[in-house]
């Protein structure tokens with residue numbers, strides 16, 4: 001299955017601006033992208049980055065540039081793909097830093113075996129990943145896009161399989177999400193955070209993250225979590 005991985009190259013991950021400088025956000029976003037591409041590939045998908053501008057590094061897969069807004073670009077890519085080959089197409093966001101091949105395989109299998117559309121909701125109402133095998137289904141991202149995608153599927157008569165997966169529900173948008181990457185991640189994004197001095201902070205209720213120069217957990221315990 002061809003799998004589109006939307007990637008915003010301009011000022012990515014602005015909601016992490018309290019903890020990361022612009023250059024750091026760009027580097028961290030790239031690390032997450034490389035983890036997602038590896039997971040898609042290991043799940044048997046054929047990743048294709050759908051980027052807002054050219055990406056100045058070898059990603060090991062095709063990159064398609066489309067500077068239109070996310071929903072427009074994804075819908076154009078979906079209809080192009082279906083015009084050429086009416087097989088299924090996946091859309092997996094580039095900020096799913098803890099996505100695993102087996103979780104993605106579940107998403108792909110659902111649409112290859114039974115449903116017209118499979119959807120992995122994100123925490124907070126978004127849509128972190130989906131797969132489509134239906135001519136008329138289109139996406140509508142942002143806001144409560146999970147509910148919007150259920151409604152759109154209903155409107156076009158597409159059957160839906162909802163993928164219940166912590167790995168796919170975790171998109172990395174805000175500082176507390178970084179703890180999920182440090183707890184569960186074992187790829188480039190987790191390594192990037194550790195190199196940048198982030199560690200877990202379990203000093204106060206729910207585990208958060210804190211940053212010190214050397215990433216030493218003991219030192220981190222004395223710091224305020226973000």
Ligand SMILES: Nc1nc2c(ncn2[C@@H]2O[C@H](COP(=O)(O)OP(=O)(O)OP(=O)(O)O)[C@@H](O)[C@H]2O)c(=O)[nH]1
Pocket residue numbers: 005006007008009011012013014015016050051052066068069070073093094095173
């Ligand atoms: N191709 C494309 N991808 C986008 C666009 N906007 C966001 N993305 C990607 O879509 C996924 C979800 O993005 P968001 O979390 O909504 O936005 P973000 O830019 O990553 O982060 P924020 O600036 O914090 O909202 C990520 O993989 C982004 O790289 C866009 O306009 N075009």
Ligand SMILES: C[C@H](OP(=O)(O)O)C(=O)O
Pocket residue numbers: 122125126127128140141142143144145146171173
């Ligand atoms: C793409 C968008 O991501 P969010 O802005 O919710 O992180 C969505 O899931 O609709």
